[in-house]
Amino acid sequence: MGTLPRLGSGLGYRAELAEDIDLHADRIDWLEVISEHFLFAREARERLRELARRFPVVPHGVELSIGSDREPDAAYLEALASLVEDVDAPWFSDHLCFTRTDEVALGLLAPLPRTRQVARRLAGRADWVRRTVGRPFLLENITYYVDLATPLTEAQFIAEVLEHCDCGLLLDVANLDINARNHGFDPLDFLDTLPLERVVQVHLAGAGEEEEMTLDTHSEAVPARVWDLLEEVVARTPVQAALIERDANFPDDFTELLDEVGRARTVLASRPAELIGGA
Amino acid sequence: MGLADALAAMLTNEDDLALLRRDPTALRDRFALTENELAMLAGAGPAGYRVTRRNVQAKLRRAIGGCLPVTVAHLHRHHPDLWERFASGLVRPPQPVHRHGIWESERLTDWLTARDLAPVADYARYELERAKLRRADHDRTGRDPADVLGPGTGTGTDRPLTLSSDVRILMFDHDVTAGPPLADLPVRRTHVVLHRPSPSSHLQTYRVSPGTALLLAGCDGTRTTQQLVACAASDPAAVRTALDRLMAADLVRPA
Numbered sequence A: 001m002g003t004l005p006r007l008g009s010g011l012g013y014r015a016e017l018a019e020d021i022d023l024h025a026d027r028i029d030w031l032e033v034i035s036e037h038f039l040f041a042r043e044a045r046e047r048l049r050e051l052a053r054r055f056p057v058v059p060h061g062v063e064l065s066i067g068s069d070r071e072p073d074a075a076y077l078e079a080l081a082s083l084v085e086d087v088d089a090p091w092f093s094d095h096l097c098f099t100r101t102d103e104v105a106l107g108l109l110a111p112l113p114r115t116r117q118v119a120r121r122l123a124g125r126a127d128w129v130r131r132t133v134g135r136p137f138l139l140e141n142i143t144y145y146v147d148l149a150t151p152l153t154e155a156q157f158i159a160e161v162l163e164h165c166d167c168g169l170l171l172d173v174a175n176l177d178i179n180a181r182n183h184g185f186d187p188l189d190f191l192d193t194l195p196l197e198r199v200v201q202v203h204l205a206g207a208g209e210e211e212e213m214t215l216d217t218h219s220e221a222v223p224a225r226v227w228d229l230l231e232e233v234v235a236r237t238p239v240q241a242a243l244i245e246r247d248a249n250f251p252d253d254f255t256e257l258l259d260e261v262g263r264a265r266t267v268l269a270s271r272p273a274e275l276i277g278g279a
Numbered sequence B: 001m002g003l004a005d006a007l008a009a010m011l012t013n014e015d016d017l018a019l020l021r022r023d024p025t026a027l028r029d030r031f032a033l034t035e036n037e038l039a040m041l042a043g044a045g046p047a048g049y050r051v052t053r054r055n056v057q058a059k060l061r062r063a064i065g066g067c068l069p070v071t072v073a074h075l076h077r078h079h080p081d082l083w084e085r086f087a088s089g090l091v092r093p094p095q096p097v098h099r100h101g102i103w104e105s106e107r108l109t110d111w112l113t114a115r116d117l118a119p120v121a122d123y124a125r126y127e128l129e130r131a132k133l134r135r136a137d138h139d140r141t142g143r144d145p146a147d148v149l150g151p152g153t154g155t156g157t158d159r160p161l162t163l164s165s166d167v168r169i170l171m172f173d174h175d176v177t178a179g180p181p182l183a184d185l186p187v188r189r190t191h192v193v194l195h196r197p198s199p200s201s202h203l204q205t206y207r208v209s210p211g212t213a214l215l216l217a218g219c220d221g222t223r224t225t226q227q228l229v230a231c232a233a234s235d236p237a238a239v240r241t242a243l244d245r246l247m248a249a250d251l252v253r254p255a
């Protein structure tokens, strides 16, 4: 995959935050945008081009459904390639999941059966997507609530995927924390199993508590546990980019988000300089 | 068929989910599952299925809420049972990205129309048409003929008249332009014209008279000004003036 640029600490671009992002551009190193919001929307794309003149922009998809039997729609991939080119993205990303079958669109990221066969098929598909789009491609671990009784653990499954493709890992540390708590595993064991040198980017977010489970809501401040995990990851491997995800319950005071962006930047920079890879 | 198909069905259909406990062999046969795949599904705890099923419905609500925000808020607040019934029965088929929420909003609008909720159904249709028009630039391919022809040349021409590309003429049994609360929408036959002059401009909403709506509907690319004036029941001079105004507002152009 080669060396990727060190983007630093960024924020998920959302319409609700656009004005504040504009006002505080000096405290945000880069932006991640939801690919689907810009693929076929001419006006939105024009605004995004403007944004990309001021920030590094990374398209992050939610509807590639790379785990579906059917290969991704050609029009979708063509539009994604054009988007990535348009904003000169250093990489693009999507999730290790499926969102639809031939008959049903779930509208959410659903877990795959964690078998070697599925991992290898997915890896081949991921390489094909990467080549088709023409930029480095990162795969992200999801939050899952249905914990299929599969032969591989999630970490083994991800490791198997990465072993068979030339893609990077977008490690969502909040998802790891939520899954570990909902399904009762040790997040450090998870990190032990992953090829951490493949981590390019991390996601950080706050979760919601429901009666039955902890939910991946992106609606709260990043909790202490997630910061601790980030420090653990950074102590083990260089990370090129961190990103705060906030999708709901936006704070009245935008500095709360800026402070989180700043804290992530500090954690990333805490890694001894001689170990930092990248440009 | 396989595990993903079974899981997708179980997350969108209560009966399919119940089958996993009640009659796993039937679930296996229905989705051509291997014994291993069935064991993977059966080994997952019931809470995970419940939570994910609720998330599927929350995503559905968000997708429709993006297109029909007022309708969804009204249903959620005043008819939660109805919303629940609709959401739990709807299975979304895969759609292109730019149609996100539209198919689902169409189903909700149809569903409301078939029930005794005429004002809400009217308002849902109003919001749906607005949402579709806002997305119009996603569907458009190639250049609008009117862009090539330039601005209208006045009603003096004998070219047939047509609606501009991003104009919709709608009729409702309630005055949807009154806005929420939806239960209080005035019962009044109302003609509305929606217009999005350009992809970057806001949607314009006009409430028009029945006569103007009829005149606009006549601008279908087959009739010239002379023919429209001749067909209209009202005074020819008034019809000409009305057509001039519609052209000045860029609602109507020479075909």
Ligand SMILES: [Fe+2]
Binding pocket: A140, A172, A203, A245
């Ligand atoms: Fe994430």
